[in-house]
Amino acid sequence: MRVAVIRFPGSNCEPESKRAVERAGGEAYFVWHRDTSLGGADAVILPGGFSYGDYLRSGAIARFSPIMEAIRRLAADGGPVLGLCNGFQILCEAGLLPGALRRNAGLKYVSRPVDLRVERTDTPFTNAYAMGEVFRVPVGHGDGRYAAPDAVLDELDANRQVVLRYSGPAAPDAPANPNGSVRDIAAVCNREGNIVGMMPHPERLADAALGSDAGHRVFESLVRYSLLATR
Amino acid sequence: MTWRVRVRILPRTGLLDPEGQAVEQALAALRFTGASNVHVGKAIALDVAAPNADEARAKARAMCEQLLANPVTEDFDIDVEPAGSA
Numbered sequence: 001m002r003v004a005v006i007r008f009p010g011s012n013c014e015p016e017s018k019r020a021v022e023r024a025g026g027e028a029y030f031v032w033h034r035d036t037s038l039g040g041a042d043a044v045i046l047p048g049g050f051s052y053g054d055y056l057r058s059g060a061i062a063r064f065s066p067i068m069e070a071i072r073r074l075a076a077d078g079g080p081v082l083g084l085c086n087g088f089q090i091l092c093e094a095g096l097l098p099g100a101l102r103r104n105a106g107l108k109y110v111s112r113p114v115d116l117r118v119e120r121t122d123t124p125f126t127n128a129y130a131m132g133e134v135f136r137v138p139v140g141h142g143d144g145r146y147a148a149p150d151a152v153l154d155e156l157d158a159n160r161q162v163v164l165r166y167s168g169p170a171a172p173d174a175p176a177n178p179n180g181s182v183r184d185i186a187a188v189c190n191r192e193g194n195i196v197g198m199m200p201h202p203e204r205l206a207d208a209a210l211g212s213d214a215g216h217r218v219f220e221s222l223v224r225y226s227l228l229a230t231r
Numbered sequence: 232m233t234w235r236v237r238v239r240i241l242p243r244t245g246l247l248d249p250e251g252q253a254v255e256q257a258l259a260a261l262r263f264t265g266a267s268n269v270h271v272g273k274a275i276a277l278d279v280a281a282p283n284a285d286e287a288r289a290k291a292r293a294m295c296e297q298l299l300a301n302p303v304t305e306d307f308d309i310d311v312e313p314a315g316s317a
Contacts, residue, residue, distance in 0.1 A: 057301055093301070100303040102242075105249045147246055147304050180247060 001026040001226035004041035006071070006087075008033045008051035008062050013203055017045045017084065017219075020206035024219040026226070033065040043080040043124070043222055044071050046087025048140070048201060058101060058143040059089030068094060080124035080222060081195045085141055088187075088197030097188055097197045098156065099148035104141070105180025111140040114178050114200055115168035116186055120160055123189055124225040125196045128217035134167055135214040137205045139178055144199040146181035146188070153183060163187040163196055233314040234287035236279045240300045240307045241272035275299055284311045 003021045005014050007030050014030060021028035028045075031038060038044060052061035062068075075081045075096060083091040091097040104110055113136050118129040129135065148156070156162055164187035166177040177184045179199070187198030202215025242248040248270050255269035281287035291309045300307040 056299070060298065060301075092303075098303075100301050102246075102304055103250060105247060107249050107253055145247070145249075149303070152303075180249065182247075 001043065001223050002039075002041050003028040003043045003045060003222065004031040004038045005029070005045045005047060006031050006033055006067055007047070008049065008065060008086075010050040010053060011047045011086070012049035013084070013201060014045075014047040014049075016201075016203040016206070017047050020203045020216065020219040021045070021222065023206065024216065024223045026219070026223045031067060033062070033067050036066045036070060038067070038070045038074060041074065041079075042226055044074060044082070046071075046081070046083040046090055047203075048085030048087060051086055051090065054143070057089075057093065059086060059091075059093040062086075062090045063094040072096070075190075075195050078192065078194050080225065082125050082218070082222070083195075083197035084203060085139075085144075085199055085201055088199055089143065091195060091197045096195050097190055098152050098161070099146055099185075099188065101143050101199070102145045102147045103143055104145050104178070109140070109142040110144070110178045112138065112174065112178065114139050114166055114186070115176060116164045116200060117167035118163075119165055120163045120189070120193075123163055123193050123196050123221075125218050125221050126163055127228075128221040128224055135217075136212070137200045137202045137215040139200045141179070141199055144179040144181065146179075146185040146199070148182065156185075156188060157183075159191060161188050161191065161193075163189050164198055164200070232280070232282065234279045234281055234284060234311050235314040236277050236287060236291045237310040238275045238277075238291060238295060238299055238307055239272060239310075240275070240295075240305050241270050243304055243306050246304055272305070278314050279311075287311050
């Protein structure tokens with residue numbers, strides 16, 4: 001499993017994503033957003049951060065980066081693509097995932113742990129979790145409120161495209177849903193299930209040395225998925 | 232001919248607009264009574280070369296649909312006038 005971790009101007013936590021893949025037994029390397037080739041990658045991770053300073057809207061400019069065409073092709077062929085935080089925003093702006101991420105309901109940047117309930121385990125990024133399991137990883141974002149028209153939301157539910165929902169009191173005296181996302185949506189996938197976007201940062205908590213490796217299984221899922229796929 | 236195009240972008244009606252709500256509460260705190268339905272968006276101004284105003288507007292509409300506004304969560308409207316006037 002070779003994983004390309006894309007670097008945009010303003011990306012963050014991309015070394016964490018790379019290390020998380022490596023810790024799970026995969027190979028990972030950085031690809032600059034101006035490149036046009038993914039270098040033979042089997043999967044792609046779009047990291048968090050503030051690509052292009054969040055100008056216009058978060059992710060709105062990054063979607064025009066030259067590397068996006070290669071990502072579109074890989075995704076169209078069924079290759080796994082994961083967008084974390086800003087990566088999720090980019091995938092929505094690029095039309096690869098439904099919906100949009102808007103300013104947090106509380107208008108403030110939120111940086112804290114959240115509890116996530118696993119709603120779907122047959123994606124390349126959640127197959128190592130149990131259905132209904134709740135795990136805790138951090139969020140850090142100002143534009144994380146998932147929004148979409150009701151018709152789209154109903155379609156997402158009907159097609160089981162909600163992958164994770166905010167659930168439970170990760171932080172005392174704080175709501176389970178950190179940003180006002182509609183229907184508590186924290187992660188969605190495309191119709192085929194190979195493209196997943198999530199606002200939380202599992203890569204920031206994927207090493208037991210940090211006190212928890214609750215996010216590790218996102219990356220373990222990816223490596224496991226590739227083993228299952230090639231068998 | 233060059234046209235001055237102004238695009239106004241607002242959160243789509245019916246979607247939660249926390250920024251608009253916060254401004255509405257701030258207006259009430261200043262005792263501006265009767266201010267309601269407040270929404271905060273953005274304005275974008277640009278010069279557009281086109282043979283006539285209709286084509287300038289059509290160009291601007293395409294720009295909004297593909298980049299300037301998010302078709303999922305935002306509505307927009309467009310003003311066109313000859314560049315350099317007023």
